[in-house]
Amino acid sequence: MIENSDIRAVTFITDKKNKFDLSEDYLKKLKDISPKEVIDEAYDYLINDIRNNNLTFQISLQEENYIKYLKEENILEYILYRYKFKEYPKKKISTKFPIYILIEPVSSCNLKCPMCFQSDKTFIDKKYMGKMSFDLFKKVVDEAQKKGTKAITFGSRGEPTIHPEICEFLKYLKGKFLDIKLITNATKLNEKLIRTIFETKVNLVTFSIDSEDEKIYEEIRKFGKFNQVLENVKNYNKIKKEYGNCNTITRISGVKVKAEQDEKKFESFWKEYADEVSIKKAFERWNTYNNKKHPNFTNPCRAIWERIYIWYDGKTNPCDADYKSFLSYGNVNEKSIEEIWNSEKINNLKDKHLNNKRSEITPCDRCGIY
Numbered sequence: 001m002i003e004n005s006d007i008r009a010v011t012f013i014t015d016k017k018n019k020f021d022l023s024e025d026y027l028k029k030l031k032d033i034s035p036k037e038v039i040d041e042a043y044d045y046l047i048n049d050i051r052n053n054n055l056t057f058q059i060s061l062q063e064e065n066y067i068k069y070l071k072e073e074n075i076l077e078y079i080l081y082r083y084k085f086k087e088y089p090k091k092k093i094s095t096k097f098p099i100y101i102l103i104e105p106v107s108s109c110n111l112k113c114p115m116c117f118q119s120d121k122t123f124i125d126k127k128y129m130g131k132m133s134f135d136l137f138k139k140v141v142d143e144a145q146k147k148g149t150k151a152i153t154f155g156s157r158g159e160p161t162i163h164p165e166i167c168e169f170l171k172y173l174k175g176k177f178l179d180i181k182l183i184t185n186a187t188k189l190n191e192k193l194i195r196t197i198f199e200t201k202v203n204l205v206t207f208s209i210d211s212e213d214e215k216i217y218e219e220i221r222k223f224g225k226f227n228q229v230l231e232n233v234k235n236y237n238k239i240k241k242e243y244g245n246c247n248t249i250t251r252i253s254g255v256k257v258k259a260e261q262d263e264k265k266f267e268s269f270w271k272e273y274a275d276e277v278s279i280k281k282a283f284e285r286w287n288t289y290n291n292k293k294h295p296n297f298t299n300p301c302r303a304i305w306e307r308i309y310i311w312y313d314g315k316t317n318p319c320d321a322d323y324k325s326f327l328s329y330g331n332v333n334e335k336s337i338e339e340i341w342n343s344e345k346i347n348n349l350k351d352k353h354l355n356n357k358r359s360e361i362t363p364c365d366r367c368g369i370y
């Protein structure tokens with residue numbers, strides 16, 4: 001029985017009890033009722049970890065919230081996906097295909113927050129800016145679905161909702177993956193988009209809003225209008241009620257960049273509008289390339305094992321801390337995701353990280369994320 005939840009800085013607004021049975025008996029029961037194709041080597045790793053009392057994998061409240069909407073025969077698939085997502089990067093096990101893909105519909109943003117790469121003037125240049133075509137999006141999604149990706153997030157460098165076809169993108173994803181997430185600053189949250197979110201069963205919507213105070217918010221979220229965002233979030237919640245017991249979890253997430261930001265006030269104001277509220281310290285990623293080198297950073301970065309980013313033009317990357325793609329693995333317009341994920345380029349990057357040579361790679365030598 002897992003007693004603790006891996007909640008880190010997240011405050012969960014839930015009345016569910018903080019326990020989840022991840023015993024061998026329970027997993028065996030799930031195996032008996034799950035479709036055969038979902039059982040893979042992760043099942044054995046998980047059982048071994050339980051037998052050897054070596055299980056560091058925990059079901060968080062966020063995951064528990066998710067599981068409550070699943071049919072029982074789909075729970076094992078979800079648990080194995082979360083096990084791979086959390087444990088494989090720690091154990092340095094490589095999957096054959098990325099289980100988690102982050103897609104960037106656009107690289108630009110309508111805001112210019114100081115803690116974001118959008119405030120790097122050398123980045124907001126024509127050569128980095130653009131929007132993904134529907135054809136490229138479809139190509140990525142079709143391969144990801146066929147080869148077993150479990151989770152897709154819309155996010156990365158730009159604001160996804162400014163893509164004119166964002167609703168069509170969401171509709172195309174519907175029902176194809178276990179976990180679909182949208183990260184947005186909520187400034188463009190109109191009724192059409194809100195209804196599409198619920199109708200396409202997006203699992204998690206994260207609103208990036210850093211304050212409950214209009215003045216502080218507008219200082220941080222440059223060009224954002226607090227009252228407009230609040231209206232949008234209220235409207236989102238009003239419409240959500242029409243969808244009854246819908247599976248979409250709402251998170252309001254803040255980045256702490258100013259001393260005046262009060263975490264308690266933030267939480268107490270926004271909890272009325274979300275299932276989860278969190279505020280975290282900003283990572284050094286708004287100007288990665290000019291960060292000071294961190295000579296003591298030798299630990300391998302989990303992002304390389306955990307995820308792949310696909311940007312609007314098809315370029316792939318391990319992370320968005322490297323927002324100018326020094327580390328790009330290649331372009332999905334030229335190769336399949338599978339070829340890229342198993343390429344020499346990514347294996348070399350893994351080797352360097354595993355062999356304490358992270359300091360030889362820019363920007364891994366100065367990255368504030370991992």
Ligand code: SF4
Nearest residue numbers: 301318319363364367
């Ligand atoms: S730049 Fe940072 S987040 Fe990206 S792969 Fe390197 S260490 Fe990881």
